[in-house]
Amino acid sequence: MRLSKRPPVYSLPSYSLTGDLLGFLRCGLQYRYTKIGKLPATRPLQAWFGSFIHGVLEEAYRRYLGIPEIQAPQAPPYTDDLLDEMCQLVNKRVAAQGLFPWSQDLEELGYKRAKMAVNELGVLLFPMISKAEVRLTGARPLPKDLIPIQYQTREADRYEVSGVVDVITHVELHAPELQNNELLRMILQGIQRDVSDSFEVIIDYKGMRRPPKTVTENNLSFWDIYAWQTQTYAYLRGKQQESLPVVAGVLIYLNELLPTRQDIVRLKQEIEKGTTDVLPEKWSLEDRVLKSWRPSQPVPNLPLAYRLKRAIRVVTVDLNSIQEALDKFDETVARIEICRAKELKQGRLISTWEKNSSDEETCNVCDARTFCPSYSAETLPKLPLG
Numbered sequence: 001m002r003l004s005k006r007p008p009v010y011s012l013p014s015y016s017l018t019g020d021l022l023g024f025l026r027c028g029l030q031y032r033y034t035k036i037g038k039l040p041a042t043r044p045l046q047a048w049f050g051s052f053i054h055g056v057l058e059e060a061y062r063r064y065l066g067i068p069e070i071q072a073p074q075a076p077p078y079t080d081d082l083l084d085e086m087c088q089l090v091n092k093r094v095a096a097q098g099l100f101p102w103s104q105d106l107e108e109l110g111y112k113r114a115k116m117a118v119n120e121l122g123v124l125l126f127p128m129i130s131k132a133e134v135r136l137t138g139a140r141p142l143p144k145d146l147i148p149i150q151y152q153t154r155e156a157d158r159y160e161v162s163g164v165v166d167v168i169t170h171v172e173l174h175a176p177e178l179q180n181n182e183l184l185r186m187i188l189q190g191i192q193r194d195v196s197d198s199f200e201v202i203i204d205y206k207g208m209r210r211p212p213k214t215v216t217e218n219n220l221s222f223w224d225i226y227a228w229q230t231q232t233y234a235y236l237r238g239k240q241q242e243s244l245p246v247v248a249g250v251l252i253y254l255n256e257l258l259p260t261r262q263d264i265v266r267l268k269q270e271i272e273k274g275t276t277d278v279l280p281e282k283w284s285l286e287d288r289v290l291k292s293w294r295p296s297q298p299v300p301n302l303p304l305a306y307r308l309k310r311a312i313r314v315v316t317v318d319l320n321s322i323q324e325a326l327d328k329f330d331e332t333v334a335r336i337e338i339c340r341a342k343e344l345k346q347g348r349l350i351s352t353w354e355k356n357s358s359d360e361e362t363c364n365v366c367d368a369r370t371f372c373p374s375y376s377a378e379t380l381p382k383l384p385l386g
Helices: 017-026 028-036 045-065 080-096 104-128 182-191 222-238 261-273 285-292 304-311 319-346 360-364 373-379
Strands: 014-016 129-141 158-172 198-206 246-253 312-316
Touching (some): 014 017, 017 028, 017 158, 017 222, 028 319, 045 198, 104 304, 158 222, 182 246, 182 304, 182 312, 222 319, 246 304, 304 312
Antiparallel strands (some): 129 158
16 A cells, blocks of 8 residues: 655745835845844834834823723823833833834834824824734745746745734724814825725835835835835635725834934925925925925924824725736745845855835944945945056
């Protein structure tokens, strides 16, 4: 009697939407060192800020809900003392994870932005929240048709895609607490189509300023990349049984609530070049302030309405947009698999992984830039041609 042989055990390759796919799209070489190689960054500034401000918003939402028999529900706006207490508590939690602000100025900026996010955004967002920190997972066919045969080193035929959504809102259009809610009005205006009376919106916090509509040297736009991430979240959420129809994703660029001097300089440059989608209305207060402002002057206090427009981006979700996003992430997985296979076959690292030296913010915090050939070619001085 012939017995069948048990197939060899293999693990399903797993790709997270933030750590893997977005990390690789920012820079493949940086992704190889920090995510796959697990080399800790010497200046994890963005990691501290993102973890800190997410933590403060979560803590504020916990205070908003209250704890039965311990703490009564308390809605924002909160006093400065209470916000300081929450910021210090979260900062200790983040420090326990090995993340620090590295400078007092950065810590103070993080505190100010977190407080503004809670009191200006939380008052609109918290009444809409249904769930927070929702983990989403799913499986996709490994795109072997996009990987040359010599670089197909996986036995698996699928890969896992995973992510964590910051907030899922369950919106009842006729709910009394949502009447005259400015955030809901902006979301409905951004969807630009009829929706049912009950639906869900996925909200993702971004510890960054609103990106311009420009492309990198790899012909990728961070404007598009974050939209694809939101669409993929919607796809994964739609697979869960308890979900309602997901009609939109909302990206909240938290830095826009309290821009720095450099942020205002870049905003003015983007307005002049026409690369930003949120322009001040002609003769409005923000238009007059931005036109008259000079970098030597104090940072201007822009109106809340304009800062909310800059902070809130609504991404409409439908079947076509979801399929486009899934195709783009399949292509990204294929590129990662090709780089990984090239390293295995050639025994070299720097030459086999994609690089991206056109994004200044990514290079500024990268420890590999001192020996990255792409960064050197971009920044080192060159002799004039004869």
